[in-house]
Amino acid sequence: MIRIVTAHQPNYLPWIGFFSKIKQSDCLIIADTVVMGDKSVFNRNKIRTNNGWVYLTIPIGHKALNRKICDIKLPSDKTWQKNHWQTVYRNYAHTKFFKDYQDFFEELYQRDFTYIWQLNLEIIKYLLKCFNIEVEMLKASEMTIDQNLRSTDFIIALMAGCGADIYLSGPSGRNYLNLKKFPQQNIGLKFFNFQHPVYQQRYPGFEPDMSAIDLLFNMGPHAGDVISASGSLED
Numbered sequence: 001m002i003r004i005v006t007a008h009q010p011n012y013l014p015w016i017g018f019f020s021k022i023k024q025s026d027c028l029i030i031a032d033t034v035v036m037g038d039k040s041v042f043n044r045n046k047i048r049t050n051n052g053w054v055y056l057t058i059p060i061g062h063k064a065l066n067r068k069i070c071d072i073k074l075p076s077d078k079t080w081q082k083n084h085w086q087t088v089y090r091n092y093a094h095t096k097f098f099k100d101y102q103d104f105f106e107e108l109y110q111r112d113f114t115y116i117w118q119l120n121l122e123i124i125k126y127l128l129k130c131f132n133i134e135v136e137m138l139k140a141s142e143m144t145i146d147q148n149l150r151s152t153d154f155i156i157a158l159m160a161g162c163g164a165d166i167y168l169s170g171p172s173g174r175n176y177l178n179l180k181k182f183p184q185q186n187i188g189l190k191f192f193n194f195q196h197p198v199y200q201q202r203y204p205g206f207e208p209d210m211s212a213i214d215l216l217f218n219m220g221p222h223a224g225d226v227i228s229a230s231g232s233l234e235d
Contacts, residue, residue, distance in 0.1 A: 004190070005164035007031045007140070007155065009069060010120040012058060013045040013211035017194045019131055020231035024192065025168050027136040029158050032070040032117050033147050034140075042069050043116055045211040049091050050203050053210060056084050058116060070141050072116050085109035088213070095202050097220030101130065105213075127212055132224040138162055152178040159187050166190050168233065190233045197230045 006021055007029040022028050036042055044057035059080055064072045092098045104126055113119040145157040159167050166188035173191060182189045196208045199219055215223045
């Protein structure tokens with residue numbers, strides 16, 4: 001059996017494409033040892049509002065830049081948790097399926113996590129279940145690899161460490177991966193092609209690239225089917 005593996009940072013409230021890519025994989029490696037860049041969505045993502053969209057951002061400041069994301073702690077001031085929940089509730093309470101998932105998120109924003117990755121992983125695991133996605137999950141920080149490796153060498157080490165036959169990359173991988181190194185290590189390479197689905201949102205018009213909770217609250221048990229139909233693999 002061909003083993004397809006992908007890797008992702010444990011982002012906050014990930015978008016639909018995150019889950020669509022995982023749906024095409026047998027194993028997900030949580031890349032929690034990479035450093036946080038200034039364009040990272042590790043601590044933020046978009047939700048739909050009546051004025052378009054807004055970022056929900058966990059306030060960690062610039063001190064988190066260029067640190068390994070597994071080491072980044074949540075703010076000691078928990079005001080953001082109340083604000084995020086209130087914003088989610090205000091914009092989604094009247095969606096068709098919000099009440100089916102409300103209890104999880106309301107309780108989530110009252111819990112005390114130490115690190116952001118802990119919060120994010122809790123959300124990711126819950127949404128995978130909601131979307132009927134079954135996938136093996138590993139953490140890079142718990143794998144026996146050289147954590148100082150970067151870019152292509154780091155990815156190849158992850159793939160070798162979990163017995164991958166094929167690495168599933170995002171489309172941007174064509175721009176930064178050294179493609180020749182994969183066959184040298186007997187690892188196949190595929191690229192994910194995402195076709196953003198259009199679905200009914202609460203407010204008029206359609207805003208793409210929202211957090212996957214937007215799809216969940218609007219489409220409920222049908223959200224998994226939407227995700228399944230939104231992605232494919234390319235050479």
